[in-house]
Amino acid sequence: DTAVSQTPKYLVTQMGNDKSIKCEQNLGHDTMYWYKQDSKKFLKIMFSYNNKELIINETVPNRFSPKSPDKAHLNLHINSLELGDSAVYFCASSQGLGDEQYFGPGTRLTVT
Amino acid sequence: SQKIEQNSEALNIQEGKTATLTCNYTNYSPAYLQWYRQDPGRGPVFLLLIRENEKEKRKERLKVTFDTTLKQSLFHITASQPADSATYLCALLNSGNTPLVFGKGTRLSVIA
Numbered sequence: 001d002t003a004v005s006q007t008p009k010y011l012v013t014q015m016g017n018d019k020s021i022k023c024e025q026n027l028g029h030d031t032m033y034w035y036k037q038d039s040k041k042f043l044k045i046m047f048s049y050n051n052k053e054l055i056i057n058e059t060v061p062n063r064f065s066p067k068s069p070d071k072a073h074l075n076l077h078i079n080s081l082e083l084g085d086s087a088v089y090f091c092a093s094s095q096g097l098g099d100e101q102y103f104g105p106g107t108r109l110t111v112t
Numbered sequence: 113s114q115k116i117e118q119n120s121e122a123l124n125i126q127e128g129k130t131a132t133l134t135c136n137y138t139n140y141s142p143a144y145l146q147w148y149r150q151d152p153g154r155g156p157v158f159l160l161l162i163r164e165n166e167k168e169k170r171k172e173r174l175k176v177t178f179d180t181t182l183k184q185s186l187f188h189i190t191a192s193q194p195a196d197s198a199t200y201l202c203a204l205l206n207s208g209n210t211p212l213v214f215g216k217g218t219r220l221s222v223i224a
Contacts, residue, residue, distance in 0.1 A: 004155075033211070043156070043201065043214040056211050090155050098205040098212060100146060103155030 003027050006091050006104040013081055014112055020077045021107045023091030031055075031097055032074040034066060035090040037106070043090070049074055050097065081111045114139040118202060118215040125192055126223055133187040133218045135202035140213070142204035145178055145185045150199045150217065159200075160187075192222045 004025045013019055025032060033056075034046040048056035052068045063079045074091060091104040115138040125131050135145065144163040148156035162169045162178045162185065169176045175188040189196050199217040206213065 040216070041199065042216050045211040045213075048211055058211070092155070098143070100158040100161060101156075101212065102158070106153070106155050 004091060004093055004102050004104040006089075006107050008107060009105060010108050010110075012110045012112065015081055015083060017081050018077070018079045019081060019109070020075055021089055021091075021109075023074045023076070023104055025072055025091075025093040025102070027093055027102060029093040029095050029102070030071060031094050031099075032068065032071070033092040033094075033101065034074065034076050035092060035103075037088045037090060039087070047074075047076075048097065055097065078109075081109075083111050085109060086111045114213075116140070116202065116204060116213055116215045118200075118218045120218045121216070122219045122221070124221045124223060127193060129192055131189040131192045131196070131220055131222070133200050133202075133220065135185040135187070135204075135215055137183050137204055140183075140204055141207050142180075143207050144205055145176070146203045146205070146212065147174075147176055147185075147187050148201045148203065148214075150201060156201055189220075192220075194222045194224050196220060197222050 007022050031050045033048045037043045047066045049068045065077045068074045088106045090106045092101040094101045117136045119134045146161045147159045150156040160176045162176045173190045177186045199219045201217045203212045203214045
């Protein structure tokens, strides 16, 4: 009974393609997040949703579009993938903004 | 500019000793600090949270201190074990409706 799950775990694709990563949490949390962890292991917030509403949108290219169909799901769609998008993407959830966060296992995206 | 720095990128200690990790911040007024553990290939796992009005928090062999004058948090692991080897991330929540900001982490290696 995984708390925060992401699919796929690995994603290898070519430049210019469009891909999606899915995230689900079964903790009943109101807030969900997407983070990017680059090769230097720096974990940076991308988006945050609270009850399906976007509340944080950091400086992220428009090619990245999050979607929250319900408060248990937060998906990330990426258009026109670039080499620099290669990273590990983590989904996380918490009861409220700033509360302890529960992270998914990560999706390693490799753009060739 | 705002910065959150974990002084050591890597720290090696002998088993049984106390590991002390440092987190310093500049130009933030954090409501609280959180510490996470991250193992290779996995998402961060929440360990401890300390609020601005708390000096110290303990959980089993872990202790966190928070000094708002020095703008610093220290994270201690007593009686360290090889299983404690991981990357430890500090994260702070600034005042207001802002996201958690993570440091780059310190990779701890406990040598038997």
